[in-house]
Amino acid sequence: MQNIDNMPTFNLKINNETHTVEADMDTPLLWVLRDQIDLVGTKYGCGIGQCGACTVHVDGTATRSCLLQVSQAEGMNITTIEGLSEHGDHPVQQAWKEVDVPQCGYCQAGQIMTASAFLDKNPNPTETQIRNAMHGNICRCAAYNNIEEAVKVAAEKLS
Amino acid sequence: MATSKQMTFSRRSFLKSSALASGGMIIGFNLFNACKSDVKPSIDLSKLNYNDFNAFIKISPEGKVTIFAPNPEIGQGVKTSMPMLIAEELDVAWKDVYVVQGDLDTKNFTRQLAGGSQSIRLGWEPLRQTGATAKQMLVNAAAARWGVDASECNAKLGVITNANGETLGYGDVVSEAALLEVPENVTLKDSKDFTIIGQGKGNVDIDKIITGKPLFGLDYKEEGMLYATILRPPAFGQILDSFDAAAAKAIPGVIDVITIGEKAKAYIEDGPNSWTARFNDHEKVVVIANNTWNAIKGKKAIKATWKEESPLEDTALHDKKLNAILDGNTFSTMRSDGNVKKAFANADTVFERTYESPFLPHSCMEPMNFFASVTPDKVHLVGPTQTPAEAAKIVSKLLDRDIDDVHVEMTRMGGGFGRRLYNDFVCEAVEISNTIKKPVKMVSTREDDIATGIYRPAKKYRIAASLKEGEITGYHLKESNIDSNMYGLIPHFFPAGAIENYQVDTANYRSNISTGAWRAPYTNFLASAEQSFFDELAEEMGVDRIQLHMDLLDKAKNNPDPKIDYSPERLQGVLKLVVDKSNWGKAEEGVYQGLSVYYCHNTHVAEVADIVMENGLPLVKKVTCAVDCGVVVNPLGALNQIKGGIIDGIGHAMYSDFGFNNGIPQSNNFNTYQLIRMGQTPKVDVHFIESDMAPTGLGEPTLPPVGAAVANAIYKATGKRLRKQPYMSNMNVEETVLG
Numbered sequence: 001m002q003n004i005d006n007m008p009t010f011n012l013k014i015n016n017e018t019h020t021v022e023a024d025m026d027t028p029l030l031w032v033l034r035d036q037i038d039l040v041g042t043k044y045g046c047g048i049g050q051c052g053a054c055t056v057h058v059d060g061t062a063t064r065s066c067l068l069q070v071s072q073a074e075g076m077n078i079t080t081i082e083g084l085s086e087h088g089d090h091p092v093q094q095a096w097k098e099v100d101v102p103q104c105g106y107c108q109a110g111q112i113m114t115a116s117a118f119l120d121k122n123p124n125p126t127e128t129q130i131r132n133a134m135h136g137n138i139c140r141c142a143a144y145n146n147i148e149e150a151v152k153v154a155a156e157k158l159s
Numbered sequence: 160m161a162t163s164k165q166m167t168f169s170r171r172s173f174l175k176s177s178a179l180a181s182g183g184m185i186i187g188f189n190l191f192n193a194c195k196s197d198v199k200p201s202i203d204l205s206k207l208n209y210n211d212f213n214a215f216i217k218i219s220p221e222g223k224v225t226i227f228a229p230n231p232e233i234g235q236g237v238k239t240s241m242p243m244l245i246a247e248e249l250d251v252a253w254k255d256v257y258v259v260q261g262d263l264d265t266k267n268f269t270r271q272l273a274g275g276s277q278s279i280r281l282g283w284e285p286l287r288q289t290g291a292t293a294k295q296m297l298v299n300a301a302a303a304r305w306g307v308d309a310s311e312c313n314a315k316l317g318v319i320t321n322a323n324g325e326t327l328g329y330g331d332v333v334s335e336a337a338l339l340e341v342p343e344n345v346t347l348k349d350s351k352d353f354t355i356i357g358q359g360k361g362n363v364d365i366d367k368i369i370t371g372k373p374l375f376g377l378d379y380k381e382e383g384m385l386y387a388t389i390l391r392p393p394a395f396g397q398i399l400d401s402f403d404a405a406a407a408k409a410i411p412g413v414i415d416v417i418t419i420g421e422k423a424k425a426y427i428e429d430g431p432n433s434w435t436a437r438f439n440d441h442e443k444v445v446v447i448a449n450n451t452w453n454a455i456k457g458k459k460a461i462k463a464t465w466k467e468e469s470p471l472e473d474t475a476l477h478d479k480k481l482n483a484i485l486d487g488n489t490f491s492t493m494r495s496d497g498n499v500k501k502a503f504a505n506a507d508t509v510f511e512r513t514y515e516s517p518f519l520p521h522s523c524m525e526p527m528n529f530f531a532s533v534t535p536d537k538v539h540l541v542g543p544t545q546t547p548a549e550a551a552k553i554v555s556k557l558l559d560r561d562i563d564d565v566h567v568e569m570t571r572m573g574g575g576f577g578r579r580l581y582n583d584f585v586c587e588a589v590e591i592s593n594t595i596k597k598p599v600k601m602v603s604t605r606e607d608d609i610a611t612g613i614y615r616p617a618k619k620y621r622i623a624a625s626l627k628e629g630e631i632t633g634y635h636l637k638e639s640n641i642d643s644n645m646y647g648l649i650p651h652f653f654p655a656g657a658i659e660n661y662q663v664d665t666a667n668y669r670s671n672i673s674t675g676a677w678r679a680p681y682t683n684f685l686a687s688a689e690q691s692f693f694d695e696l697a698e699e700m701g702v703d704r705i706q707l708h709m710d711l712l713d714k715a716k717n718n719p720d721p722k723i724d725y726s727p728e729r730l731q732g733v734l735k736l737v738v739d740k741s742n743w744g745k746a747e748e749g750v751y752q753g754l755s756v757y758y759c760h761n762t763h764v765a766e767v768a769d770i771v772m773e774n775g776l777p778l779v780k781k782v783t784c785a786v787d788c789g790v791v792v793n794p795l796g797a798l799n800q801i802k803g804g805i806i807d808g809i810g811h812a813m814y815s816d817f818g819f820n821n822g823i824p825q826s827n828n829f830n831t832y833q834l835i836r837m838g839q840t841p842k843v844d845v846h847f848i849e850s851d852m853a854p855t856g857l858g859e860p861t862l863p864p865v866g867a868a869v870a871n872a873i874y875k876a877t878g879k880r881l882r883k884q885p886y887m888s889n890m891n892v893e894e895t896v897l898g
Contacts, residue, residue, distance in 0.1 A: 007411060024411060024453070031452035035386075040378040041371015043573075044451075045524050046605045050829035053524060081371035088370040096369045100361040100795045103803055105368035106375060106524040106573030134837045138829065140524045140574050142806035143799060144840040 010070050014039070015083025025071035030054045032070050033080060041081035041109045045138070052137030055110040055117075056080050062117035081109035084116060092116040095154035103141035111137045115151045123158040125151075174292050178337035183219040183330075185337075186296075188289045216245060216293055222317050222330030224249065225257045238571075239363045240793045241282050247355040248290030248348060251317045251329070258363040260569055279792055280761055280855050291345040300336035301327045316354075350790065350851045359795030364571060376542035376570040377528050377602065384530070384598045385414060387591050388454040390444040390461050391611040394822030395672045398441045400466040407446055407460040412453030416461070417445050419590040422557045438583035438613065438673055441468075445591055451602050458604075469671045471822030474517075474617075477641065480668040481619045484639035485513065490664035493650035494722075497660035499625075502633030506625035510699050514622070514688035516884040518641075518817045519615040519677055520824075522834060525573020526608040531588035532598035533558065538565045538589065539598075543572035545579040553582055554589050577676035581613050610827035614817070615677030616641035616670075620688035624696055625660070631696070631711070633660035636689070638681075640667045642674040645681040648724040652682075652758055654689075656718035657711040657727070672819065678807065679859040682759040687812060687884065690755040690867030695880060704754060705738060725758035732848050733765035733785040740846050741767035741783035750780070753871030755864035762860035763787040763848075766805065768841070768868035770876055776887070777873045779809055779841040784861060786845065789852035797857050802843040804861035810835025812866030813886045 007022040012029075014037065021036050028047075033039045033056070042065055045053030049064040056065045057079040084090045092115050102108045111134065118133040119125070125133070130151045139147060174188045217225040226242040242258045294314055301319040302309035304327070311322045317329045350356075367374050392398055404416035423439035446457035484490075503509050529542035538560060544550050547567045555562040572579060588601040603611075618640040625633035634654055638645055644665035655661055677683060697704040712727040712734075734756050737743070746752050749771055756765040769781040782805050791797050814833045818825045826832035870881045883889040 024456075027452045031450060034378075035450040035452070038380070039371070040373045040380075043375075043524070044377065044526070044605075046829045047455075048605075048828055048830060051524070081369075084370075088366060093369040097361065097365050100359070100365065100799070102362055102365065102368050103799055104524065104572060104574045105362070105364060108368050109371045112369060131838045136836075138524070138834050138836060140522055140576075140807075140834065141799075142803040142810065142835065142840070144806055144835075144837045145802045145843055146799065148837060148840075 008071070010074050012037075012070070012073055012078060013076065014078045015080060021070070023070050025069060027070045028066050029056070029068045029070055029073045029078070030065040033065060039080050039082050043106055043109060045107065045110070050138075051107070051110075052114055053107050053110040055113040055137070057113060057117050060117065060120065062114045079113075081113060084112065090116060091157035092119065092150070092154040095150040095157060099146050099150040099153055101143055101146040101150045103143050107137060107139050111139065111147055115147075115154060119151070119155055119158055123155060125155060127152075130155075174289060174341045176293075176296065176337050176339075176341060178334055179217070181219070182334050183217060183337075184333040186216045186218075186289070186293050188215070188285075216249070216289070218293070218297075218329055218333045220330045220333060222251075222255065222328045222333075223257065224251050224255055224317075224329075225259055227259050237279065239360055240279055240796050241286055242363070243355050243360055243793055244279075244282060244286035245290040247353055248287045249294050250290075250314050250354075253355050253358075253360060255317060260571065279857075280853070283853050287347050288345060291347055292342060295342045295345050296336040296339050297329050297332055299339055299342065300332040303339075304332060304335065356790065356792050357794065360793050361795060374571040375525050375573050376530065377525055377573070379530050379541050379570060379600065381530065381532070381541075381598050384600055385595070386448050386451045386454040387588070387599050387601045388446050388448075388451075388458040388604065389419075389587060389601065389607070390446070390458050390463060391607060392441075392465055393610075394465070394471050395670075395819070396467055396469045396471045396822040397465040398468045399444065400464040402444050402461055402463040404444070404461055406462065407457040410448075410453060410457050410460055412449045413446060413457040414449060415447040415595065416457070417447065417591070417594055418442050419445055419587065419594060422590050422593070423586055426557055438581065439586045439590070443587075447591070447595060447599065454602065455604060472670055472672060473820050473822070474818035474825075477617050477668070477670070477819075481515075481617065481639040481641070484666045484668060485619060485621045485637055487666075489666045490637060491644075491666065493645065493663040493665055494655060495662045496655070496658075497633070499633045499635045499660045499662040502627075502660035503623070503625045503635070506627050506632060508626045508699075509623055510626060510696055511621065511623035512692055512695055512882060513619060514684075514691060514882045515619045516617065516684040516687070518617045518672070518674075518819070519811060519815060520609045520612040520817060520832070521574070521576040521578035521615075521677060522609065522829075522832070523572070523574030523576060523578055526605055527578070527584040527603040528601060529584045529588040530598070530600045531585070531592040533589060533593040533596070536564075539568075540566065540585060540589070541568040541570060542585070542588070543570050543575075543579055544582055544585060545572070545575045545577075546582060550582040550585045553586060557586055557589060558593060576678045577615075577680065578613060580676055583613070605829070606827040609832060610824040612824075613673045613675040615680075615683065616643070616674040618684060620685060622688060622692045624658075624692075626700060629700065631658055631700075634658040635662045636664070638663070638665040638685075640665065641670045641672070642667055645685065648722065649681055649685070649759075651720075651722045651724045653715070653725055653730065654711055656720055656723040657715040671822075678804075679759060679863050682757070682859075682863040683808075683811075684863075684866070684884070686755065686757045686759065686863030687866030687870065690757060690864055691870045691880070691882065694753070694867070694871040694874070705734065705743070708734060708756060726763065729763040729787045729848070730756060730758055730765075733763050733787050736785035736846055736848060737765035737767050737783055740785065740844065741769075743767060751872045751876035753868045753873070753875065755866075755868035755871065757860075757864035759863055760858075760860045761855035762857060764860050764864055766861070766864050766868045768809075768865065768872045770869065770872040772876050776890075777869075777876060778839065779813075779869055779872075781841050781844060782809075782865065782868065783844045784846070785848065786857070786861065787848035787850060788857055788860075789850050789854040791847055792854050794847075797847075798845055800857040801845050801861045804857070804859065805843050805865050806835060806840050808862035808865035809841070809869055810839070812869055812884050814839070816885045816888050
């Protein structure tokens with residue numbers, strides 16, 4: 001192993017805790033979260049921002065963590081699925097449970113993070129707005145009817 | 160009534176129980192095999208013996224029930240629905256049941272896999288027997304304590320009651336029950352007494368899923384574990400010529416660069432023609448790193464040259480080869496009734512159409528990965544596989560190790576769709592760990608996953624019908640496929656038995672592109688072809704589409720051939736139900752409807768797609784689906800499977816295109832390979848046939864028919880017959896009439 005001691009250090013504010021990590025500056029936040037901070041709820045799906053499985057909140061905005069380099073993430077408030085709520089009871093999480101959304105479940109953390117950031121800004125959305133907001137998140141099992149329903153249920157809880 | 164039956168086990172050894180040191184009871188059972196008569200489940204829960212038992216129920220003195228679910232979970236819901244069958248007959252409150260994924264490493268088991276939509280169908284009797292037997296043992300223990308006959312006692316929701324109204328909880332008697340003989344005769348409940356089966360039960364992993372807990376193979380970690388990525392040839396037909404790892408090794412965090420492939424090669428050369436080994440029998444460069452990202456970076460930095468081992472193929476070649484097969488005479492006949500040739504010669508008209516579909520990758524959201532730790536003591540494997548027993552078998556052969564050394568732990572899978580039936584990724588992880596003598600997780604990138612996959616092969620169907628005096632006298636289906644052909648009972652599906660002269664022929668072209676099973680193998684496109692053809696045929700004959708189908712099914716009712724695998728009555732049932740529920744023929748203006756009705760994987764399905772035209776393009780707004788799957792074990796899970804199957808089917812029929820150019824896949828990620836997204840999805844409206852027939856699977860059967868429902872609806876909207884998938888890429892293709 002070479003040069004590992006010379007890696008730059010970054011202070012990241014994740015789920016209201018500061019984590020100091022050593023990583024090459026081009027490392028995507030996704031892999032820092034998963035491999036170094038053990039927050040594996042954020043999923044790898046495509047690595048190019050196309051599927052939404054790696055969605056986290058950066059200063060409240062739904063962001064693809066596979067495209068955000070660790071060096072750019074310093075000083076930002078990062079929330080992952082593990083930090084969305086203390087007891088797994090964010091209205092969106094509750095809605096996901098009530099509707100029993102998942103099949104395989106792999107994409108769902110990303111779906112929940114997209115939905116929660118969207119509803120934060122628009123707690124009373126139309127069906128078209130929901131469909132547009134969720135269009136960037138792929139669900140390969142195609143549990144789309146359930147996802148759409150759960151976003152509506154969550155919106156009712158929030159409004 | 161099919162759901163209530165006095166069961167007599169042919170072998171006493173079906174179940175074994177042991178008293179737990181902690182005071183509880185563990186019951187081991189083998190789902191699909193009777194286990195050996197001299198074995199007992201381990202009382203050490205960390206050492207559950209999956210060689211003899213592949214599933215367990217643990218009952219604690221507090222009355223809590225833990226069910227170690229036996230089958231791999233790929234999103235089809237068996238981790239919830241299979242324990243429901245046990246809990247129903249055990250008669251405990253579902254909220255008191257805790258479900259744990261069982262480990263698997265069995266040399267004796269027959270069917271601990273996810274595939275073919277068979278888990279529930281095959282588990283229906285034995286799982287309920289297991290629950291009922293455990294309940295009987297608890298009742299017997301309570302009766303012995305009270306000094307009364309067991310027949311005077313009643314058990315419900317975890318509480319046993321005697322004739323005097325005294326009660327004992329399951330936990331109170333579990334230690335005594337564990338010492339009793341396993342009863343040989345148990346009575347299963349009548350379906351009207353079900354309290355769990357038929358009730359919607361949420362996914363047992365829901366809390367972990369919505370809070371991002373580690374569940375999947377890619378989430379697995381172990382102390383000292385390293386990460387590996389593999390550089391595979393960019394084109395099918397190429398193999399490694401040379402490589403330069405200097406730049407990769409200079410990347411911080413990259414630990415080593417090695418090659419693998421020799422083990423698999425030696426295994427192949429030894430004789431066995433294993434698909435799994437075939438994917439691994441050439442040299443591959445592996446980058447070992449301290450984390451995933453550095454392993455990915457290292458892989459990109461390898462400079463490799465490739466040489467041609469076999470000719471590089473492309474889509475145009477496949478097209479030519481598949482057409483040549485259809486025009487030639489290399490077919491094998493899978494079923495032949497009457498004399499198709501004669502019927503065609505005597506016909507007034509012969510109506511013929513050809514339907515085509517492309518290769519498809521599986522696109523599991525969780526890319527292929529596996530953990531392996533090969534040590535002198537054992538081979539420890541953890542990860543997502545649909546066929547854990549096959550994985551253990553091939554690893555033992557690859558490493559020349561006793562199969563008892565190989566231990567497989569299953570993780571929840573981020574999709575399977577058939578891709579995880581093949582254990583090529585397990586072999587890779589094992590060869591890497593065996594070489595570096597360290598625990599390692601092999602991780603595929605999305606690009607690896609899509610561009611070095613095991614694809615649903617491209618295929619074509621040419622279907623012809625002979626018409627005489629307004630009747631269908633003959634039906635001839637030719638399948639032209641890559642690598643393999645339809646198998647088993649598929650040639651005996653509808654319209655076999657409904658048309659006097661009937662023939663199904665198949666032939667294939669052997670390609671160097673790896674192909675395999677993909678959700679609902681063969682039928683996933685065969686249904687589209689067949690059900691589009693009947694739509695066209697009804698129009699050609701000038702008859703009502705529904706009536707044509709009902710009449711054909713009437714004819715099939717009288718066919719005595721036991722190989723005919725579908726029930727004409729049940730197909731008519733779903734057809735009538737979907738007509739009733741879909742507003743068929745009465746759609747509002749601007750809505751165009753298409754119908755499809757199909758049987759596969761033991762389930763009967765009918766679907767109506769409603770489409771509208773938006774900006775000149777079709778959009779599916781709604782699908783009405785009628786399903787006959789017997790008893791609906793878990794309505795929540797069932798609806799999820801049905802709706803998911805339909806939307807998955809629409810996505811791949813309409814949008815997903817995949818081809819090759821000089822052996823190189825034309826797409827390697829979701830920017831160029833399109834999967835269906837929310838804005839393109841219809842609302843799916845599901846209706847079940849009420850039934851007390853034994854349940855059948857739902858992981859696959861709703862996918863195949865929907866392509867035709869969409870194509871038939873698009874025809875009504877545009878007047879254009881779409882015969883080539885994906886439809887959206889082929890909307891402007893000139894209609895080719897080959898009749």
